[in-house]
Amino acid sequence: MYMRKTLIIAGLLMSTQMGVAQESRFGVPATQADIDKRFWSVFPDGEFLPEGEGNVAEGAELFEYNCNLCHNYPDENDPNKNAIGKLFGGHETMGTDNIDRTIGSYWPHPTTVFNYIRRAMPLIAPMSLTNSEYYSLTAYLLHENGIIGENDVINKDTLPKVQMPNRDGFVNAYPDIPEKYRTKQ
């Protein structure tokens, strides 16, 4: 046991050069299936968006059955209205310091909608729909927020091209918060 640890440490000291794959000591090569099972991200430029296609009408129907229960607030005065992600409206708050965090008024990238709902929604049955159905729901959410037209289709080519109203609303704070927002200290 002691011998083995010593060997491992010696191995560690030798593995310094970045970018050179070391012989893995205990990991095993990951297959494409291993990766596909665990990796769900899609990028703003469309990388990793799957095949399939959706439209607003189908999205509206799917929303009614799968999402309305939690995301529809017919009563504007419902105190719980904003307790979970508010998905629609808020355009009039754009440009103010208290912008509503909705898809239409806040979200900077259209791909985030697909990225999130495919992995996480409906909350009680995530990943239970098809890629085309998630594209349809994405289309519906974008349309309800006044971002795409009623007859627009959403797929891996059209989604990254959608222009979000608040696409210029974010300031990168990594690695440093811009001077303007720093405290005097």
Add this chain to the structure above:
Amino acid sequence: MYMHNNKGKNLQIDATDHVAPGGLLSRRLFLNSALATTAALATTRAAYGQEDMVGEGQEDWTLYPGSDALEYGERSRFEVDRVRRTAGPGYQNEEFASLRTIVHRARTPHQDLMGTITPSGLHFELTHHGIPDIDPEQHAVVIHGMVKQPLKYNIEALENYPTITREHFLECSGNSLALWSEKPQEWNLQRMHGLLSGSQWTGVPLSTLLDECGVSPDAKWIIAEGADSGSLSRSIPIDKALKDSMIAIYQNGERIRPGQGYPMRLFNPGYEGNTSVKWIRSLHVTDRPAMSRFETSTYTDKMPDGKALQFTLEIDVKSMITRPSNAMSLKKHGLYEITGLAWSGKGKIDRVEVSVDGGKTWAEAALEGPIQSIMLTRFRIPWLWQGEPAILQSRAIDEFGRVQPSRSELVEARGTKGTYHYHGYQSWGVGTNGKISNVYT
């Protein structure tokens, strides 16, 4: 002058012991045990007329053999109400809470704790999609993307590597968010600051695993994803991952608990809690962020000019007084110890100053060592309270000279709508009746 401290001991205090107006005393008073304690241990052995059993007057637990050790130890039955309350009364409509939300929050009761390590069972938890019940035999993390060789590691594989052990705090960027509110909210200490904890974490440095995969020199970000029912995902700068991130498998000496990411979690020291993705199962090496929900719609800070700050990853220098706080009240005049916690996502705490007059004057508190990088540091200073109204505040300074801002300085720079990353002062107002409340100065 003689005073009683809150434990009833006598204490001699003279003018040279005062280090700031308002009753703040030299920390040496507590540190050097310079207390002029004159508590006389009364010998109560009286002459008895008749001979009793020698145990007369002893409590039952001294007179009867105790129980066997448990397989997994528990706290005293007198301590079981020191718990993480998940939501305060009236916080959310019960029916609604069960039907529509699954964001669970369990907050650390700092008013009940001492030292800097939070017991694992009291470590805060905030889960967006509940706590998964993962069979470790069926779980593995894959590292892929811009690497020479994608690799897969299960817990057994990770156990073979030399591990590192570090004490680090973890803070949710939504901790203390009620202090952004324009009027002071009466949230107690636990609800206000309970999304913060400190633990000892043991795991494999992520750099070791990345090295084995052979990361491309063009790589800039890593997209981390968990195995929970939201497959929670965050983008982490590769510089951070190579510097000090780890795949943690132990917390406070035992395997990480389900609520903390069992069987393995990413841990990014000093970064906002959400980035330390629990139940980690995928690390995709790439050259740009994925812009996931939790780095766009959530955990971004709304600024006064209508913009929002994104990737505010590192926790700023911050502190709070835990005792006295609004989780308690001062029952009598006398000597108190002001104590609390300070931390910085960048490194070590250098200094903590305390004020009892709302920031007009400050005195340096004693820090309890060893002071560790990116870990909670406990501070303390004696305070003589004679019934006058007071406003207790602490401010921390880290080893890089970064000073914790006051609330008004923070609000001046970032407005009041940011929601996340509050790191200004916490001010506790003490009334003449000893009642303590959250106040602004």
